[in-house]
């Protein structure tokens with residue numbers, strides 16, 4: 001593609017418009033001859049320092065921040081917002097193709113579940129649907145394991161064009177605060193967006209909760225077109241502020257939840273493996289048996305149904321589809337049952353509110369003790385460690401503190417920060433041993449929750465990821481010593 005076509009309307013015209021561009025990347029290591037290298041000032045490094053590397057690998061030109069001064073020996077295209085330009089040009093390079101109906105979900109917890117639910121509701125309504133997020137990409141023709149919650153803009157542009165090519169018409173994607181702030185989804189044309197809730201996370205990256213909130217609000221203020229539907233979960237502490245912010249941005253707010261008016265949860269009965277809700281939609285009451293444990297899953301289901309209805313699925317059809325929802329892998333996921341009938345759940349709670357929610361969710365059907373195994377990731381928000389320690393000590397009867405991706409930090413130091421606030425907790429660094437201990441300890445009436453890793457298939461220690469699955473460890477532990 002000619003550089004002038006690639007950059008038209010995104011960057012000012014330059015004298016190098018006739019250059020033929022063979023690819024776009026922000027990673028010098030991925031440059032091939034003829035590529036446009038986009039030098040991004042990153043969180044860890046500055047892309048400008050890799051221009052020489054990009055040139056050595058055959059880059060044709062460099063796109064960079066207008067404030068940056070680089071002596072590249074290559075044509076340089078300056079732009080005001082380099083991350084946004086990267087997203088827009090990557091999309092253009094891949095033909096600006098995407099599923100016709102795209103929605104994005106933000107919030108601290110529930111994004112993966114909501115996007116998976118939206119996909120299932122659309123599918124039930126007969127659409128070829130996909131979900132994109134933390135657990136990967138699922139569509140009628142793929143089930144790919146993922147790594148980032150919101151893919152990098154180049155990968156995302158390529159993926160969306162492939163999904164459109166495969167015939168996918170509806171897709172739901174997760175919009176993490178990192179993703180929104182780093183402009184990863186600036187080129188996505190959204191039909192609707194949603195907010196689930198806000199709790200503490202990523203305060204290593206965002207300076208304050210207000211900054212974290214503001215990053216998420218960019219989804220409604222900038223990315224969602226005016227007049228498009230914004231589905232907002234109404235029962236969170238931050239909901240009112242989200243509604244105000246979204247309304248002020250000119251989008252069409254649709255609230256769901258007990259306090260919601262688009263979908264109103266009138267009544268909820270919780271059972272061990274399912275819950276029965278009475279939901280009012282367009283003045284009619286629908287009885288829905290949701291086959292999932294945990295009240296938070298009803299919240300997620302309502303947001304997903306709201307998105308499906310907002311994008312054309314009739315309300316009765318969307319609500320009927322809730323009766324067949326499958327939980328996303330590793331979200332209050334029953335990984336096994338011990339011979340004495342103790343359910344062992346694998347859950348992805350790795351932040352305070354999520355841990356609080358999951359431990360509260362299992363309490364009503366636990367006649368014995370709640371046993372939790374959890375840890376906190378290294379190279380991530382340190383402030384959440386004592387908070388999670390306190391929650392586990394308060395809401396579980398037996399709390400076992402273990403490792404969860406220590407990355408480049410000292411695992412014992414991470415555990416110590418959790419233990420300092422987890423009165424009476426037991427510390428077992430080796431996650432395999434911790435899971436075995438929890439399962440061996442459990443007796444009839446108890447519930448075991450292995451929190452933090454959910455669907456993950458590795459334990460990252462230092463720079464290396466070793467194969468590790470909570471699901472497999474639970475099954476092995478039950479096989480070996482479960483009572």
Ligand SMILES: CC(=O)N[C@H]1[C@@H](OP(=O)(O)OP(=O)(O)OC[C@H]2O[C@@H](n3ccc(=O)[nH]c3=O)[C@H](O)[C@@H]2O)O[C@H](CO)[C@@H](O)[C@@H]1O[C@H](C)C(=O)N[C@@H](C)C(=O)N[C@H](CCC(=O)O)C(=O)O
Nearest residue numbers: 026027028040042043044045047050148149150152176178
């Ligand atoms: C802190 C953070 O968000 N980092 C993400 C960000 O990196 P960055 O652009 O700031 O890059 P950097 O590492 O500072 O490097 C600067 C630039 O130099 C380039 N470079 C670097 C080395 C080199 O040899 N050559 C080169 O050109 C890099 O490609 C980059 O363009 O943008 C990259 C591309 O989009 C991401 O891959 C990268 O994710 C890292 C791996 C990461 O761990 N991210 C996590 C924290 C994250 O994004 N999490 C969120 C939220 C998770 C949740 O839901 O809780 C997510 O969406 O997954």
Ligand SMILES: Nc1ncnc2c1ncn2[C@@H]1O[C@H](COP(=O)(O)OP(=O)(O)OP(=O)(O)O)[C@@H](O)[C@H]1O
Nearest residue numbers: 108109110111112113134296331348349354357358
């Ligand atoms: N609506 C909710 N409210 C509170 N906690 C929730 C909610 N939904 C899920 N959780 C908890 O958060 C965990 C993660 O859920 P999910 O993966 O759906 O969220 P997410 O927003 O995608 O998280 P991440 O940002 O880590 O990808 C679940 O395992 C559960 O413990």
Ligand SMILES: N[C@H](CCC[C@H](N)C(=O)O)C(=O)O
Nearest residue numbers: 350376377380404405452453
């Ligand atoms: N998307 C989250 C995942 C955290 C999962 C948890 N297992 C951990 O490693 O802290 C992050 O990158 O912060």
Ligand SMILES: [Mg+2]
Nearest residue numbers: 111112134149
């Ligand atoms: Mg997620």
